[in-house]
Amino acid sequence: MSLEKVFRRIDSDRDEYIQRCQELLRQPSVSGDREDVYRCAKMVRDMIMETGAQAELVPVEGEGNPVVYGKLLSLGAHRTITAYQMYDTQPVGELDKWTSPPFEAKILEGKIVARGAINSKGTLVAELMAIKALREVAGVPVNIVFTFDGEEEIGSWQLRRLLKEHPEKMLKAEAEWCPSTFSTAHRDTRIILGGKGCIDLQLVCDHSRGPIHSSCAPVVENPAWRLVWTLESMRGEDGRITIDGFYDNIKDPEPGDRELLEKLAEAGEEEKMKMQWGVKGFMHSLHGVNLIHAYMFEPTLTINGFQSGYVGPAAYTINPAWAKANMDIRLVPGMDADDVWDKVKAHLKRRGFTDVEVNLNGWKANAHRSPADTRIVAAHRAAIKDLSFNESLIYPMSGGTSPSMYYTAPPLRMVSASSGSDGMPPHFAHAPNEWIGVEEFITTVKMCTAFLWEYGNL
Amino acid sequence: MSLEKVFRRIDSDRDEYIQRCQELLRQPSVSGDREDVYRCAKMVRDMIMETGAQAELVPVEGEGNPVVYGKLLSLGAHRTITAYQMYDTQPVGELDKWTSPPFEAKILEGKIVARGAINSKGTLVAELMAIKALREVAGVPVNIVFTFDGEEEIGSWQLRRLLKEHPEKMLKAEAEWCPSTFSTAHRDTRIILGGKGCIDLQLVCDHSRGPIHSSCAPVVENPAWRLVWTLESMRGEDGRITIDGFYDNIKDPEPGDRELLEKLAEAGEEEKMKMQWGVKGFMHSLHGVNLIHAYMFEPTLTINGFQSGYVGPAAYTINPAWAKANMDIRLVPGMDADDVWDKVKAHLKRRGFTDVEVNLNGWKANAHRSPADTRIVAAHRAAIKDLSFNESLIYPMSGGTSPSMYYTAPPLRMVSASSGSDGMPPHFAHAPNEWIGVEEFITTVKMCTAFLWEYGNL
Structure with a gap:
């Protein structure tokens, strides 16, 4: 041969x-x-x-x-x-x-x-x-x-x-x-x-002024609070993404996928995930096939970072000038990146977060x-x-x-x-x-x- | 003389x-x-x-x-x-x-x-x-x-x-x-x-691991989301502080205060506040006596800063390791700083934010x-x-x-x-x-x- x-x-x-x-x-x-x-x-x-x-x-x-x-x-x-x-x-x-x-x-x-x-x-x-x-x-x-x-x-x-x-x-x-x-x-x-699709985005709430002494708090809006409320409006404490229509159009896994997941579970995938990420367990007590299923087939809205004002060890009592958050959205088959992007923008508008700007920060691409x-x-x-x-x-x-x-x-x-x-x-x-x-x-x-x-x- | x-x-x-x-x-x-x-x-x-x-x-x-x-x-x-x-x-x-x-x-x-x-x-x-x-x-x-x-x-x-x-x-x-x-x-x-009293505090949600690739998002908890939900649980989109009992015990202004506020309004305090802070207007369309009253007699919960992960110009798709927020609470007469501090701690516990630590970061003192x-x-x-x-x-x-x-x-x-x-x-x-x-x-x-x-x- x-x-x-x-x-x-x-x-x-x-x-x-x-x-x-x-x-x-x-x-x-x-x-x-x-x-x-x-x-x-x-x-x-x-x-x-x-x-x-x-x-x-x-x-x-x-x-x-x-x-x-x-x-x-x-x-x-x-x-x-x-x-x-x-x-x-x-x-x-x-x-x-x-x-x-x-x-x-x-x-x-x-x-x-x-x-x-x-x-x-x-x-x-x-x-x-x-x-x-x-x-x-x-x-x-x-x-x-x-x-x-x-x-x-x-x-x-x-x-x-x-x-x-x-x-x-x-x-x-x-x-x-x-x-x-x-x-x-x-x-x-x-x-x-x-592989999942991805949209990388940045939310910015900039009140176009300097930081102000926090005594102004009863009467001057705070961009950090605005951003907290914006973020919370997009994903609830139960982890569910609350952007209208976000979960529409998601395709079911292919026939045979369940069997593949069962094989992965048997082969110890759960332990591998723990090792790889250095965690002791998973959210919502997920384990076994359900854990692997969630990992592969659930779309996500993730905060990659946020920043505003001062977070050092001393008290610095200001009302910050701006707040930013970087996020990624992972898309599963059936979801369309352009459509999801439009839904994010519509959500901010409908919920009255007109002082929060959303910018594309990297990928805007579908799953394959x-x-x-x-x-x-x-x-x-x-x-x-x-x-x-x-x-x-x-x-x-x-x-x-x-x-x-x-x-x-x-x-x-x-x-x-x-x-x-x-x-x-x-x-x-x-x-x-x-x-x-x-x-x-x-x-x-x-x-x-x-x-x-x-x-x-x- | x-x-x-x-x-x-x-x-x-x-x-x-x-x-x-x-x-x-x-x-x-x-x-x-x-x-x-x-x-x-x-x-x-x-x-x-x-x-x-x-x-x-x-x-x-x-x-x-x-x-x-x-x-x-x-x-x-x-x-x-x-x-x-x-x-x-x-x-x-x-x-x-x-x-x-x-x-x-x-x-x-x-x-x-x-x-x-x-x-x-x-x-x-x-x-x-x-x-x-x-x-x-x-x-x-x-x-x-x-x-x-x-x-x-x-x-x-x-x-x-x-x-x-x-x-x-x-x-x-x-x-x-x-x-x-x-x-x-x-x-x-x-x-x-x-003058108002003040409590300076820091909230920390540290999941004691490194940043993880954000593909883990469906199954691994994100401290930035946890902190967003914690903050949102403390103050709603209408600005009202939702910590149980926060507004209890507040004393009414002294007799004669209304008259003092009216004099301040007549003397152009509103314009002075705009100039001092570099803002064009105030929250909730506040103006005149009501504006000055809110400024002086309303207690506040202010985000002085928050930070987690990466917020630069490029996509850096991580699930961050920790999130922090610095805050101040301004207290008005009648409120007791020790009592409010206890209420903050009780709130976090009752709302299940047991992974969020709260630390004193400066003042814990009453109004005078x-x-x-x-x-x-x-x-x-x-x-x-x-x-x-x-x-x-x-x-x-x-x-x-x-x-x-x-x-x-x-x-x-x-x-x-x-x-x-x-x-x-x-x-x-x-x-x-x-x-x-x-x-x-x-x-x-x-x-x-x-x-x-x-x-x-x-």
């Missing part, structure tokens, strides 16, 4: 692959550092071309970082997929908390330590090395369109534009492919079929959901079997939001399913000492070759 | 008095700078002794700054008053915003510019120079107990202890005397008969109120007439809180009334370029002599 030969090639070329990974990690690409980002984009373009593909930087419209776009047409391949990866990263944060400098990509105890190692330049290189190895040994049995994002950390605006305005550039791709890494130690994996019986799911499962990992648990939805939604929504309507070990153990994405394991990286290269092999040959 | 002679002495010695004022202002006494504060306390003690009084620094118990205590017993004086002043100041803030360094006490365009000039070392020196001038020319017709506070800006803890534990040190003082400054340009004055027909009011009015200022407007209450409450409450039960031009025009207390006018300082010296003269001879 040719796949074994490809694995042997990967084992013999492993040092080269690891060096290529370190090379890309040594090129900083923090989203806001334009020159670095362009240098990194060109390296990525060249690395795509080494797989035999055509590649280019899509010119930027307005502000932004380029999408690295490419296409690999393989002789005899009948199917096409679109590969998503990101090459931008978060800032490095506090330098003195890094054991090894964030752009040295030093190998320490089997781990490559660098900003972007796990999120997600390490995976990006693994994917490209997989294609290269496959091509050199056995041929790539699937056509691949590359859409590598330079703005994942800041909103993916250029990618959204490309996908919306140039669907023809996706050729006839039927699925979006975005693997994660595979832990060699852990050997458990997840396949995730969907692909069926469980797709070729991409089958290919992920087969690849996982090829590498003797434990059988994947299937997650109908994730609680988070991902760029997959841009591929699965009109005009593209692709299917999607992501697969990986999901950050087990924690790899410090966004934090100091971010890392990817050397063996993990090589295993991910193999998992990517297996996936492409299975996708083309299933 | 001997008062004229005293005024002439003040005019001839004015340069010396101004220098003494500059001298005290040149000695920094920011409340937290212990060595500076002690140096200043000793200067104040010596300045008191120059009036012929005995004076000492009251030893500090625990943490704190000393009270400068003194007594001046005058031959033939039948009445005793207690003088309150403060000698500590706020920090200087942003140095580069000062036109003249804050401890140079430079005279610029007729103004002495220094931290503490108006709040309140300028007045303190004016008071002492008045006693000195009076003593040198005509004798002081009243016994004076000095209680000069080194902690006004940080809670007056040592003063409270002295008054509570050693009421006998106040001798037989019947009134607390705390004049303000008198604007030579403005010539309007206020006499204020009372003295009648309008006291000797101290008569002496203030007579002094104002002696200096040909416009007839004083009488304010039954202030919306703010002052240390006068410690003198008027048991065990002392003194009466109190403060008088002055009340910061017209703004003197930048607590801000850069704080100042006291040179003529204003001299006029304040005269007003203090006139007050003491009238108090002893009425």
